[in-house]
Amino acid sequence: MNEVKVMDEQKRDVSxxxxxxxxxxxxxxxQLGGExxxxxxxxxxxxxxxxxxxRVPKVPNYIKGVINVRGVVIPTISLRLKMGLPEDVVxxxxxxxxxxxxxxxxxxxxxxxxxxxxxxxxEHIERMGYEKDEKERYLSGVGKADGKLIxxxxxxxxxAEVVDV
Amino acid sequence: xxTSQYLDIFLDESKExxxxxSDQIMELEQNPENMDTINExxxxxxxxxxxxxxxxxxxxxxxxHDMENVFSEVRNGTFKVQPGMIDILFKSLDALEEYxxxxxxxxxxxxxxxxxxxxxxxxxxxxxxQVIAEGSAPEADSGxxxxxxxxxxxxxxxxxxxxxxxxxISDTEKMLVDxxxxxGLKVYxxxxxxxxxxxxxxxxxFLVFKALEKLGExxxxxxxxxxxxxxxxxxxFSLIFISGNAADEIKDAVKSVSEIEDAFCxxxxxxxxxxxxxxxxxxxxxxxxxxxxxxxxxxxxxxxAPVPxxxxxxxxQAPSSSTKPAAKPVVNRTVxxxxxxxxxxxxxxSELIIAKNSLISATAxxxxxxxxxxxxxxxxxxxxxxxxxxxxxxMKVRMVPIESxxxxxxxxxxDLSKKLGKxxxxxxxxxxxxxxRTVVDEIGDPLMHMLRNSADHGLEPNxxxxxxxxxxxxxxxxxxxxxxxxxVIEVRDDGGGINVEAVRxxxxxxxxxxxxxxxxxxxxxxxxxxxxxSFSTAKKVSDVSGRGVGLDVVxxxxxxxxxxxxxxxxxxEGSSWIIRLPLTLAIIQALMVVIGDEKYAIAxxxxxxxxxxxxxxxxxxxxxEVIHIRGTVIPIIRMDxxxxxxxxxxxxxxxxxLTVIIVKKGDKQAGLVVDELIGQQEVVIKSMxxxxxxxxxxxxxxxxxxxxxxxILDTNALI
Numbered sequence: 032m033n034e035v036k037v038m039d040e041q042k043r044d045v046s047x048x049x050x051x052x053x054x055x056x057x058x059x060x061x062q063l064g065g066e067x068x069x070x071x072x073x074x075x076x077x078x079x080x081x082x083x084x085x086r087v088p089k090v091p092n093y094i095k096g097v098i099n100v101r102g103v104v105i106p107t108i109s110l111r112l113k114m115g116l117p118e119d120v121v122x123x124x125x126x127x128x129x130x131x132x133x134x135x136x137x138x139x140x141x142x143x144x145x146x147x148x149x150x151x152x153x154e155h156i157e158r159m160g161y162e163k164d165e166k167e168r169y170l171s172g173v174g175k176a177d178g179k180l181i182x183x184x185x186x187x188x189x190x191a192e193v194v195d196v
Numbered sequence: 197x198x199t200s201q202y203l204d205i206f207l208d209e210s211k212e213x214x215x216x217x218s219d220q221i222m223e224l225e226q227n228p229e230n231m232d233t234i235n236e237x238x239x240x241x242x243x244x245x246x247x248x249x250x251x252x253x254x255x256x257x258x259x260x261h262d263m264e265n266v267f268s269e270v271r272n273g274t275f276k277v278q279p280g281m282i283d284i285l286f287k288s289l290d291a292l293e294e295y296x297x298x299x300x301x302x303x304x305x306x307x308x309x310x311x312x313x314x315x316x317x318x319x320x321x322x323x324x325x326q327v328i329a330e331g332s333a334p335e336a337d338s339g340x341x342x343x344x345x346x347x348x349x350x351x352x353x354x355x356x357x358x359x360x361x362x363x364x365i366s367d368t369e370k371m372l373v374d375x376x377x378x379x380g381l382k383v384y385x386x387x388x389x390x391x392x393x394x395x396x397x398x399x400x401x402f403l404v405f406k407a408l409e410k411l412g413e414x415x416x417x418x419x420x421x422x423x424x425x426x427x428x429x430x431x432x433f434s435l436i437f438i439s440g441n442a443a444d445e446i447k448d449a450v451k452s453v454s455e456i457e458d459a460f461c462x463x464x465x466x467x468x469x470x471x472x473x474x475x476x477x478x479x480x481x482x483x484x485x486x487x488x489x490x491x492x493x494x495x496x497x498x499x500x501a502p503v504p505x506x507x508x509x510x511x512x513q514a515p516s517s518s519t520k521p522a523a524k525p526v527v528n529r530t531v532x533x534x535x536x537x538x539x540x541x542x543x544x545x546s547e548l549i550i551a552k553n554s555l556i557s558a559t560a561x562x563x564x565x566x567x568x569x570x571x572x573x574x575x576x577x578x579x580x581x582x583x584x585x586x587x588x589x590x591m592k593v594r595m596v597p598i599e600s601x602x603x604x605x606x607x608x609x610x611d612l613s614k615k616l617g618k619x620x621x622x623x624x625x626x627x628x629x630x631x632x633r634t635v636v637d638e639i640g641d642p643l644m645h646m647l648r649n650s651a652d653h654g655l656e657p658n659x660x661x662x663x664x665x666x667x668x669x670x671x672x673x674x675x676x677x678x679x680x681x682x683x684v685i686e687v688r689d690d691g692g693g694i695n696v697e698a699v700r701x702x703x704x705x706x707x708x709x710x711x712x713x714x715x716x717x718x719x720x721x722x723x724x725x726x727x728x729x730s731f732s733t734a735k736k737v738s739d740v741s742g743r744g745v746g747l748d749v750v751x752x753x754x755x756x757x758x759x760x761x762x763x764x765x766x767x768x769e770g771s772s773w774i775i776r777l778p779l780t781l782a783i784i785q786a787l788m789v790v791i792g793d794e795k796y797a798i799a800x801x802x803x804x805x806x807x808x809x810x811x812x813x814x815x816x817x818x819x820x821e822v823i824h825i826r827g828t829v830i831p832i833i834r835m836d837x838x839x840x841x842x843x844x845x846x847x848x849x850x851x852x853x854l855t856v857i858i859v860k861k862g863d864k865q866a867g868l869v870v871d872e873l874i875g876q877q878e879v880v881i882k883s884m885x886x887x888x889x890x891x892x893x894x895x896x897x898x899x900x901x902x903x904x905x906x907x908i909l910d911t912n913a914l915i
Contacts, residue, residue: 083905088891099899
């Protein structure tokens with residue numbers, strides 16, 4: 032099928048080359064518009080290529096529909112629309128990241144591109160203050176890696192609102 | 197010896213023995229002389245005792261031992277079976293069931309010795325079968341079906357405490373409390389006790405919360421609100437509550453909710469607040485010691501447990517001996533499978549392997565003489581038929597007879613009959629009807645509710661029945677049978693039926709409908725009002741039913757299982773409540789259709805016919821589109837509009853014939869306009885997960901052969 036085993040290989044890579052220290056977190060870096068967003072690797076169960084999304088009527092616009100991942104029907108949301116960015120344009124690089132927050136409950140997240148895996152030390156992460164503005168609502172902090180800034184997504188808060196709808 | 201690996205089997209078999217005992221004792225009540233029954237009872241009790249002993253459940257063993265002694269004497273003909281004795285035996289069964297439930301939850305049997313039951317059993321022995329006063333009065337049967345009722349009531353004096361004092365508040369909550377005092381409000385601790393017979397505890401708790409929220413603000417509750425909602429509490433819950441009202445008003449508000457046994461409310465004073473930590477530390481050892489020393493009934497033990505469980509910090513302070521009831525039963529759910537079904541599965545799997553091997557050789561052969569795919573296709577067809585059969589067999593393994601649920605009803609009706617003082621009989625048929633395990637697990641409560649309804653409201657009091665020329669003993673029927681892809685369970689009584697006029701006037705009185713509306717409503721529409729939340733016509737609220745919460749819960753439960761409830765009513769002659777459930781939730785026969793460029797599945801069971809309709813045959817009635825087919829006027833629904841699908845662009849579509857699928861729900865019909873039919877297909881229903889809230893008309897999703905997902909339409913929601 033059209034699944035990419037990105038994660039497993041990269042995970043192994045990382046663990047071989049630099050042993051993971053205790054207070055580090057691994058993030059998958061994704062491109063969304065002009066910015067890079069990091070998603071904590073512990074929530075990610077799979078990354079797949081774009082597949083046919085079946086529209087579901089009468090749901091909020093950021094819910095794109097449902098997809099089939101190995102025989103399981105999984106709802107898929109557009110991170111772009113959720114973050115208030117313009118509508119997704121599907122390209123060859125578009126990926127669906129399957130997040131699993133609790134057992135048997137997964138959700139797909141549409142991103143423009145999956146770049147790499149970074150390992151961030153806690154000291155390279157700048158945590159968000161208590162007061163967050165509208166855009167920062169879904170962020171847990173900003174990470175610095177190789178001179179780049181990566182917004183770290185607070186996936187639980189993104190999904191908490193999905194469930195509430 | 198480590199017996200934990202046998203726990204599953206033990207639980208399974210104990211339940212079987214208990215059910216068997218219950219059935220046989222019922223039988224014994226009817227025919228006290230039947231030696232076969234007595235022997236059977238003796239055997240079951242004996243096995244149960246042996247099993248409990250092997251597993252190390254001493255209390256359970258002792259109680260069964262004493263029961264066995266009684267049976268043994270009856271078997272030897274020393275004395276005869278007496279009605280009062282039957283009552284005690286039933287109570288002992290309840291107590292045993294309690295043990296088994298405790299074991300299932302915690303692997304421990306609990307700390308209830310049920311000494312009074314043992315005494316009662318022994319006194320039967322001593323007095324040669326004569327039951328001494330206390331046991332024989334039907335009053336002793338009061339309250340609930342639960343056997344430990346009496347024990348917990350007699351122990352009730354100290355069990356019923358103001359448990360809110362055990363709530364430990366966090367700093368934020370403390371701030372709220374301080375702020376409330378500053379604002380001149382009062383803070384109260386409230387402890388609510390729900391009646392033991394209450395079936396819908398969570399609903400009651402919800403009503404209590406609602407009533408309290410009118411008066412003020414709830415800061416914290418124990419167990420947590422979520423646990424209360426999930427009914428993960430025993431018979432009591434406590435909360436800290438900010439309000440400007442007086443304690444008595446709050447207490448009254450709580451007590452105004454029916455089935456609330458008692459409520460305590462006292463000011464959560466500043467003194468109590470500061471003294472809190474010590475107080476908890478003090479009260480804890482006492483609390484912990486109590487189960488060991490006084491051995492209160494498991495009810496009390498398990499009610500106290502959620503508090504420490506909810507506050508691990510507190511529990512850690514005191515080495516509490518009470519076991520914490522796990523949120524989930526420690527034992528997995530099992531299905532007992534008929535060996536024949538398994539054999540069948542095994543055969544199919546062997547066939548599957550053969551089919552695979554033939555396919556391999558057929559492909560090899562096809563490669564040799566290129567172009568000839570005949571034998572490959574043949575093998576694929578074979579493979580197809582094997583997988584279909586395999587699928588069906590696996591589904592059948594999931595099916596269990598509804599017997600496991602309905603078997604407890606005769607006993608329930610017997611208890612109700614005593615409690616309500618009405619003579620009644622329950623007649624059951626079709627207990628062997630099979631349903632998916634998940635459905636069977638869920639169907640018990642709604643059925644129980646409907647039976648209680650029939651017993652309480654349906655059947656008239658005996659004297660009224662005689663006056664109306666009916667047999668004195670009321671009859672309730674529970675019939676189950678398979679009807680196509682559905683299983684129908686019918687609860688019927690020969691009582692008074694629903695008084696439609698009474699419901700109508702009640703609806704007007706309650707403001708549910710206006711008098712004008714009520715005038716034009718049909719009988720069926722009026723009866724449907726009964727399913728609205730908090731609508732009960734019972735003149736007096738009784739223990740058994742008539743609390744208004746009930747039928748709406750029944751309905752929503754059934755609907756959540758993709759079933760439906762229908763009522764047939766003959767005023768004066770009785771009513772029947774018909775539950776229709778899908779045979780299995782996992783797989784259905786469906787018609788695949790195309791609407792716009794999307795594919796949808798419609799359950800075949802709900803489809804009546806498919807019609808080809810000329811556009812000019814569609815007429816407008818009250819601005820709604822209808823068609824006239826063979827003498828009936830059927831409203832039509834444009835599916836592309838409902839599903840928000842952009843209509844197809846092709847122009848000639850306008851004048852083309854419409855494909856209309858006529859679907860039915862009960863006696864209502866509707867025509868669904870679709871663009872294309874693909875064909876009939878067996879589809880596996882998949883859940884769509886909790887992260888997406890689908891509209892009601894979508895009942896699920898399925899995966900098509902090409903890996904795409906298609907949604908399944910719930911036509912019931914459309915009509």
